[in-house]
Amino acid sequence: MKKSRLFTPGPTPVPEEVLLELARPVGYHRSAEAKAILGEVVAGLQYVLQTQQPVYVLTSSGTGAMEAAVTNLVAAGEKVILGTAGRWGERWRGILRAYGAEVVAVEAAPGEAVTPERLAEALEQHSDAVAVFTTLCETSTGVGHDIAAFGQLLRHRRAVLVVDGISGIGAMECRMDAWGIDVLVTGSQKALMMPPGLAYIAVSPKGWQKIETTPVRNFYFDLRRYRKALADGPDTPFTPANTLIRAQRLALERLRREGIEQVWCRHERLARACRAAVQALGLELFARRPASALTVIRVPASLDGSAVLKKLEKDFGFKLADGQDTLKGKIWRLSHMGYVDPFDVLGAIAALELVLAQSGLSVALGAGVAAFQRAYAAE
Amino acid sequence: MKKSRLFTPGPTPVPEEVLLELARPVGYHRSAEAKAILGEVVAGLQYVLQTQQPVYVLTSSGTGAMEAAVTNLVAAGEKVILGTAGRWGERWRGILRAYGAEVVAVEAAPGEAVTPERLAEALEQHSDAVAVFTTLCETSTGVGHDIAAFGQLLRHRRAVLVVDGISGIGAMECRMDAWGIDVLVTGSQKALMMPPGLAYIAVSPKGWQKIETTPVRNFYFDLRRYRKALADGPDTPFTPANTLIRAQRLALERLRREGIEQVWCRHERLARACRAAVQALGLELFARRPASALTVIRVPASLDGSAVLKKLEKDFGFKLADGQDTLKGKIWRLSHMGYVDPFDVLGAIAALELVLAQSGLSVALGAGVAAFQRAYAAE
Numbered sequence: 001m002k003k004s005r006l007f008t009p010g011p012t013p014v015p016e017e018v019l020l021e022l023a024r025p026v027g028y029h030r031s032a033e034a035k036a037i038l039g040e041v042v043a044g045l046q047y048v049l050q051t052q053q054p055v056y057v058l059t060s061s062g063t064g065a066m067e068a069a070v071t072n073l074v075a076a077g078e079k080v081i082l083g084t085a086g087r088w089g090e091r092w093r094g095i096l097r098a099y100g101a102e103v104v105a106v107e108a109a110p111g112e113a114v115t116p117e118r119l120a121e122a123l124e125q126h127s128d129a130v131a132v133f134t135t136l137c138e139t140s141t142g143v144g145h146d147i148a149a150f151g152q153l154l155r156h157r158r159a160v161l162v163v164d165g166i167s168g169i170g171a172m173e174c175r176m177d178a179w180g181i182d183v184l185v186t187g188s189q190k191a192l193m194m195p196p197g198l199a200y201i202a203v204s205p206k207g208w209q210k211i212e213t214t215p216v217r218n219f220y221f222d223l224r225r226y227r228k229a230l231a232d233g234p235d236t237p238f239t240p241a242n243t244l245i246r247a248q249r250l251a252l253e254r255l256r257r258e259g260i261e262q263v264w265c266r267h268e269r270l271a272r273a274c275r276a277a278v279q280a281l282g283l284e285l286f287a288r289r290p291a292s293a294l295t296v297i298r299v300p301a302s303l304d305g306s307a308v309l310k311k312l313e314k315d316f317g318f319k320l321a322d323g324q325d326t327l328k329g330k331i332w333r334l335s336h337m338g339y340v341d342p343f344d345v346l347g348a349i350a351a352l353e354l355v356l357a358q359s360g361l362s363v364a365l366g367a368g369v370a371a372f373q374r375a376y377a378a379e
Numbered sequence: 380m381k382k383s384r385l386f387t388p389g390p391t392p393v394p395e396e397v398l399l400e401l402a403r404p405v406g407y408h409r410s411a412e413a414k415a416i417l418g419e420v421v422a423g424l425q426y427v428l429q430t431q432q433p434v435y436v437l438t439s440s441g442t443g444a445m446e447a448a449v450t451n452l453v454a455a456g457e458k459v460i461l462g463t464a465g466r467w468g469e470r471w472r473g474i475l476r477a478y479g480a481e482v483v484a485v486e487a488a489p490g491e492a493v494t495p496e497r498l499a500e501a502l503e504q505h506s507d508a509v510a511v512f513t514t515l516c517e518t519s520t521g522v523g524h525d526i527a528a529f530g531q532l533l534r535h536r537r538a539v540l541v542v543d544g545i546s547g548i549g550a551m552e553c554r555m556d557a558w559g560i561d562v563l564v565t566g567s568q569k570a571l572m573m574p575p576g577l578a579y580i581a582v583s584p585k586g587w588q589k590i591e592t593t594p595v596r597n598f599y600f601d602l603r604r605y606r607k608a609l610a611d612g613p614d615t616p617f618t619p620a621n622t623l624i625r626a627q628r629l630a631l632e633r634l635r636r637e638g639i640e641q642v643w644c645r646h647e648r649l650a651r652a653c654r655a656a657v658q659a660l661g662l663e664l665f666a667r668r669p670a671s672a673l674t675v676i677r678v679p680a681s682l683d684g685s686a687v688l689k690k691l692e693k694d695f696g697f698k699l700a701d702g703q704d705t706l707k708g709k710i711w712r713l714s715h716m717g718y719v720d721p722f723d724v725l726g727a728i729a730a731l732e733l734v735l736a737q738s739g740l741s742v743a744l745g746a747g748v749a750a751f752q753r754a755y756a757a758e
Contacts, residue, residue, distance in 0.1 A: 024398070026568075027383075029390065059443070059575070195620065196620050243574040
C-alpha cells in the first residue's frame with residue numbers, strides 16, 4: 001500500500017467535504033440559490049482577505065486575475081515599479097510588458113526578498129510610477145514579502161499597491177484594508193483548499209480611482225463588468241465555474257470557523273517546525289525571509305535534487321515540487337498550506353529522511369522528525 | 380418528492396460518472412499523468428470538433444475563448460463581418476468593439492437566421508474584411524446557422540471564418556476541417572456534458588497565418604502560449620482547472636463510444652420530437668431555422684411566460700430558461716443537449732402540459748407527449 005500525498009505549492013489537498021460537494025449535480029448559474037451562494041463566497045473572501053471591498057470571482061487561473069489587475073489599472077506607456085523575487089514576480093513583468101507598461105524592476109536575488117528600503121528608493125527615484133506590483137509569497141523560492149511595510153510606503157503616494165497573493169492568502173497574515181493594499185489577487189487552489197479554476201480580485205477605492213481613468217482594453221477581464229454584476233446580483237458577468245464556487249463556499253466556511261488569525265498562526269507554526277526539521281537534518285533553507293506557506297530547501301551539492309523527488313514520489317507517494325527554470329534540481333519545495341495538518345508534514349519529513357539516507361547522505365533517521373515535534377510543541 | 384431537472388441551455392445535466400470523477404483527490408497539474416490526460420482530452424475534442432488541428436484548453440467561460448479568437452486574429456481598425464442572430468452574436472460584437480475592430484453587421488431578426496445569401500452579399504461589398512464571426516447555435520432564439528454554407532463562401536477568400544460553437548458542438552453536426560472553419564470555439568458546460576469552467580478553441584492553418592501577422596495584445600488569451608505548451612507537453616501555459624479536465628475526459632469518452640454522427644442524429648431526433656410536441660399543443664416555435672440543441676417556444680399572448688416557468692420549477696422541478704433581454708417572458712427555452720434522453724424531454728413536455736392547463740390555456744393533456752412519442756418513433 002502506498003498513498004498519494006500532495007505537497008506541491010498548488011494545487012494543494014482539498015478537504016473531503018469540498019470534494020464531495022463537487023460531485024453534486026450542476027445547477028443553473030442565474031438562479032436565486034446561485035446568487036445566494038456567490039454572495040456567501042464573496043463575504044467569506046472578504047473575511048479571508050480582511051477587506052470591506054467586494055471580491056470579484058473570475059473563472060480563470062490566477063494569471064487571469066493578475067492580467068485583470070494590469071489591464072484595468074495601467075495604460076500603455078505608464079511607468080510601474082515591480083518588486084520581484086522570482087518566477088511569480090516575473091509573471092507580473094510578462095503581463096505588464098504585454099500591455100506596454102514601462103517597468104522599473106527592483107529585483108531580489110534568488111532566495112532574497114525585496115526590502116522596503118529598496119522599494120522606498122525606487123519610489124523616490126520614480127515618483128511618476130502609477131503602481132507597485134509585487135508578490136506576497138514567492139513560491140518559486142519560498143520568500144515572503146513585507147507587504148505591510150510596502151503598504152506604509154504607498155499610503156501617502158499616488159501609486160497603487162498591487163499584490164499577487166495567490167500563494168499566500170489564507171496561509172500568511174495579509175490585511176488588505178489595514179495594510180493599504182489597493183489590488184489583491186488570489187486563487188482557489190492554494191491555501192483556499194480548492195481545485196484550480198477560480199481566481200479572486202479585490203480593489204480599494206484608490207484602486208478604482210485609477211481604473212476609472214484608465215482606458216478599457218479588454219472584455220473578459222474588464223473589472224467594471226464584474227463590479228456591476230456583483231452589485232446587481234450578486235452575479236458574475238459571464239457563466240462562472242459554478243460547481244467550484246459552490247465548493248469554495250464550504251472551504252471558506254472552514255477558514256471562518258477556525259478564525260483567520262488562528263489559520264495564520266497554524267501555518268506559521270507548521271512552517272517553524274518544518275524549518276527546524278530541515279536544519280536538524282543538516283540541510284539549508286533557501287529563503288532568507290521565508291514565507292509560512294511553504295518551505296524551500298537547498299539541495300546538497302552531492303545530490304541530484306530531481307532524482308530525490310522522483311524517488312520520494314515513486315517509493316513513498318509524497319509529491320513535492322522541484323525548482324523551476326534555473327533552480328530545477330537545486331531546491332525542493334514543500335508546501336504546507338491549506339488542508340495540511342502537522343502529521344501530514346511530519347510524514348513528509350520522515351519520507352525525505354529515508355530517501356536521503358538511501359541516496360547516500362549522512363542523516364540520522366528521526367532527527368528531522370524529532371526537531372519538527374519539538375518545534376511544533378514549543379508553544 | 381420532487382426532483383430537480385435541468386433543461387437550461389447551459390449548464391446542462393452531467394453524467395454521474397463525470398460528477399464522481401470531480402470528487403476524486405486533486406493531483407499535480409504538471410505530472411506525466413496530467414499530461415497524458417490532457418493529451419486524451421485534446422484527442423477527444425479533435426474528434427468531436429472533427430478537426431486534425433490541436434484544440435487548446437482554456438480555463439475560462441466560453442466568452443474567454445471568444446475573446447481569444449478576437450484578440451489573436453483581429454488588429455485594431457481591421458474590418459470584420461459579423462453574422463448575428465441574437466444575444467450571442469452580440470457577444471461577438473461587444474468583444475470586437477472592445478478591441479477596436481470595425482464591425483459590419485449582418486443582422487437577422489429574432490428567430491431568423493443569417494442566410495448564406497446575405498453573408499455572400501456582405502462579403503462582396505466588403506472584400507477588405509479580414510474575418511467573419513458567427514454563431515453555430517444561437518441559444519437566445521433557438522436558431523442554428525448554416526455553417527457549412529458559410530464555409531463554402533469563405534473557402535477561396537482571404538477572410539477567416541470564426542464560429543462560436545459553445546452551444547452547438549457535441550449536439551449539432553459541425554465539421555471544422557471539412558466545412559472550412561478557421562477558428563472554432565466551444566465550452567465544457569453544454570453538449571460536452573460538464574460543469575462550466577473550461578473553454579476550447581481550435582485554429583486552422585489559415586487562421587494561424589492571420590494570427591501570426593496580428594500584433595499580440597494579451598497574455599492569458601495569447602494562443603501562441605497555448606500552442607507552445609501543448610506542443611511541448613501536452614501542457615497548458617497556466618495552471619488549468621485540472622479536475623475539470625480529468626472529468627471532461629470521461630464525458631468525451633462517452634461521445635466517442637456513441638460515435639459523433641450518432642450523437643448528432645440523437646439530438647436531431649430529440650429536437651424533431653420536441654418540435655412535434657410543441658406544435659401538437661398548439662404552440663408556436665420561435666426559431667425559423669431551429670437548432671437541434673434546444674427548442675424555443677413562443678409564449679402565447681395570453682400568458683405570462685416568466686410566471687409559467689416559475690411554476691414549472693416550483694411545482695414540478697423542471698428548470699427551463701426564460702428569454703433574455705427583450706425576449707424575457709416572451710419565449711421558453713428547453714435544452715435537450717448533452718446528457719438528456721427521450722424520457723427526460725418527455726417528462727418536461729408532460730409537466731409543461733400540466734402547468735399550461737393550470738394556467739388556463741386549453742390543452743389536451745397528453746397531446747404533446749403523444750406527438751413526441753410518435754415523432755420519436757417515426758424512424
